[in-house]
Amino acid sequence: AQKITQTQPGMFVQEKEAVTLDCTYDTSDPSYGLFWYKQPSSGEMIFLIYQGSYDQQNATEGRYSLNFQKARKSANLVISASQLGDSAMYFCAMRLPPNFGNEKLTFGTGTRLTIIP
Amino acid sequence: EAEVAQSPRYKITEKSQAVAFWCDPISGHATLYWYRQILGQGPELLVQFQDESVVDDSQLPKDRFSAERLKGVDSTLKIQPAELGDSAMYLCASSHLGNEQFFGPGTRLTVL
Numbered sequence: 001a002q003k004i005t006q007t008q009p010g011m012f013v014q015e016k017e018a019v020t021l022d023c024t025y026d027t028s029d030p031s032y033g034l035f036w037y038k039q040p041s042s043g044e045m046i047f048l049i050y051q052g053s054y055d056q057q058n059a060t061e062g063r064y065s066l067n068f069q070k071a072r073k074s075a076n077l078v079i080s081a082s083q084l085g086d087s088a089m090y091f092c093a094m095r096l097p098p099n100f101g102n103e104k105l106t107f108g109t110g111t112r113l114t115i116i117p
Numbered sequence: 118e119a120e121v122a123q124s125p126r127y128k129i130t131e132k133s134q135a136v137a138f139w140c141d142p143i144s145g146h147a148t149l150y151w152y153r154q155i156l157g158q159g160p161e162l163l164v165q166f167q168d169e170s171v172v173d174d175s176q177l178p179k180d181r182f183s184a185e186r187l188k189g190v191d192s193t194l195k196i197q198p199a200e201l202g203d204s205a206m207y208l209c210a211s212s213h214l215g216n217e218q219f220f221g222p223g224t225r226l227t228v229l
Contacts, residue, residue, distance in 0.1 A: 004159075035217065043206055045160070045220035091159050103148065104173060105218060107159025 142211030
C-alpha cells in the first residue's frame with residue numbers, strides 16, 4: 001500500500017527566507033503523481049504543485065518548486081522568499097494511478113509552517 | 118473563478134442525531150470525492166463518485182454513513198446516528214478527467 005511521510009510537524013521560518021518541507025513516499029507502482037496542498041486556518045485545501053513520476057524535470061509554480069528525487073522517493077516542497085501569508089498547514093499527497101480512474105489521494109500528516117516577521 | 122461549494126460550513130450536533138452535508142462541484146467535473154480530516158491528520162477518502170456511480174467507498178463506515186449523487190452533479194453525505202468520533206472536517210473535492218482535485222471550504226462537524 002502507498003504511504004506518505006512528513007517528518008516535520010512544525011517549522012518556524014523568518015520572513016523572506018526560503019523553506020524546504022520534507023516529504024517521502026512509498027509505493028511499488030512505477031506510475032504515480034505527487035501533490036502539495038496548502039491548508040490555511042480557514043480549512044480549504046489549496047492545490048500548489050504537481051509532479052508526475054515520469055516527469056523529467058522538477059515542477060515549478062511561481063515561488064513553489066518541487067525537489068523530486070525519485071531514487072530516494074522524496075518530493076520536498078521548496079518555497080522561495082517566504083511571506084507572512086505562507087503560514088499554514090502543508091500536505092504532501094500521492095495518487096495512484098495518475099490517469100483517469102480511481103484517483104484517490106493519500107495524504108501525509110502535514111507540516112505546520114509559521115512565518116516570523 | 119469556479120469553486121466547489123459546501124454547506125453548512127459549521128455543524129454542531131448531539132450524538133445519535135442525524136446530520137447531512139451538501140457539496141456542489143465545479144461545473145463539468147464528473148469526479149467527486151468526500152474526504153474526512155480528523156484534527157492533526159491529513160484527509161482520508163470516504164467515497165469517490167464518477168458521475169452518479171460510486172467508484173470507491175471502501176473506507177466509508179456504511180453502518181452509519183451514506184452518500185449519494187443522484188443526478189451526477191451535487192452530492193449529499195449523511196451520518197445517522199452521529200458519534201463523538203465523527204467530529205472532524207468533511208471536505209468535498211472535484212476533478213476533471215483525472216487532473217488535480219479542487220477542494221471546497223469544508224464542513225467542520227462537532228458532535229457533543
